[in-house]
Amino acid sequence: MKEKKDLNIVFMGTPEFAVTILEKLIKEEYNIKAVVTAPDRPAGRGRKLKGSAVKECAIANDLPVLQPTSLKDESFIEELKQCKADLFIVVAFRMLPEIVWKIPAMGTFNLHGSLLPQYRGAAPINWAVINGETETGVTTFFIDEKIDTGEILKHDTMTIGENETAGQLHDRMMVLGAQTVVDTVEMIRKGEANPQPQSEKDLKLAPKISKQDCLLDLDQAIVKIHNFIRGMSPYPTAWIKLQHIESKEEKTLKIFSSEVVNSENGKPLKLIKEEKKLLLTTPNGALDLKEVQLQGKKRLDAKSFLAGFPVDEWQIITE
Known part of the structure; x- marks a missing residue:
């Protein structure tokens, strides 16, 4: 049996979500032979090239970085083979071609932000919240020819709070996912993995x-509106359209967080200032809007927003 430090790993990932997992593997003293991430991209007002969050983490820890434009490039494939890795670990990265995921002897596994087979796709965290799930989790699975369909290695569950946003859930899930990945590595290293095929029944998908897609449907039940706001926060963010009653000027209002006030029927569609609260009333109930952002302005809490915006001069318009 290999000791931890003798297990050679290639890690693949790009965003902040993957950084926590990479840092956990480093802390556990696995031998990271290389880190594969996306090419640098223009960012900021100056459009200067900027490396991914995973690249910055790898450089900070003196790890070799590979940034292929094409995952089928022969020189990239050769570099991977030269790493002599036992295992590839993929977290929030691109779909790998078979020629890549078949390289390591112990296989290639992926961490997914849902309890597979549910919520296969690009946005599992968002859709779990949008659909009002009270439980979700993370899954590790061996990669195969199709997206998110490989044999499951490990599930770990977590609850979703009734007012929790996708962003808040994302941050908690990173921590859970890091431990799940380490547990999975150990199962594989010790020969204790027992991969199980995924069911194909009654699937809920998680498309990009x-x-x-973010315009709020204000004809829905108030809880569904609330869940949609949570599931779209902080990005790409749910929004409504406002129109000035006199000038007819139109602006969008992004909504980042809310709480259900009531689910009574018959109220007009309107933004209301009630003491220091910003309420959104609909025919199916009302929401207390906690954080919003008017078009061209900064993101603000409701109290700060109301201090500079006369809600009684604006009306909600629907398309």
Whole structure:
């Protein structure tokens, strides 16, 4: 049996979510032979090239970094083979071609932000919240030819708070996921892994979300509106459209967090200032809006927003 430090790993990931997992593997003293991440991209007003969060972490820990434009590039494939890795670990990265995931002798596994087979796809955290789930989790599974369909190695569950946003859940899930990955590595290292095939029954999917999908449907039940706001926060963010009653000027208002006030029927569609609260009333109930952002302005808590915005001069318009 190999000691921990003798297990050679190639880690693949790009965003902040993957950083926590990489840092955990480093802390546990696994031998990271290379880190694979996305090419540098223009960022900021100056559009200067900037490396991914995973790249910054790798450099800070003196780890070799590979940034292929194409995952099928022959020189990249050769670099991977030269790493002589026992295991590839993938967290929030691109779909790997078979020629890549078949390289390591112990296999390639991925960490996914849901309890597979539920919520396969690009946005599992968002859709679990949008759909009002009270429980979710993380799954490690061996990669195969299709997306998120490989044999499951480990599930770990976590609850979702009734007012918790996708962003808050994301941050908690990073910590859980880091431990799940280490536990999975140890199962594989010790020969104790027992991969199980995924069911294909009654699946809920998690497709990619675009900004165009974020306009609130205010005809829905108030709890569904609330869940949609939570599931879209902090990005790409749910929004409504406002129109000035006199000038007819239109602005969008992003909504980052809310709480259900009541689910009574028959109220008009309106933004209301009630003491220091910003309420959104609908025919199916009302929400207490906690954080919002007016088009062209900064993100503010409700109290600060109300101090500079006359809600009684604006009306909600629907498309």
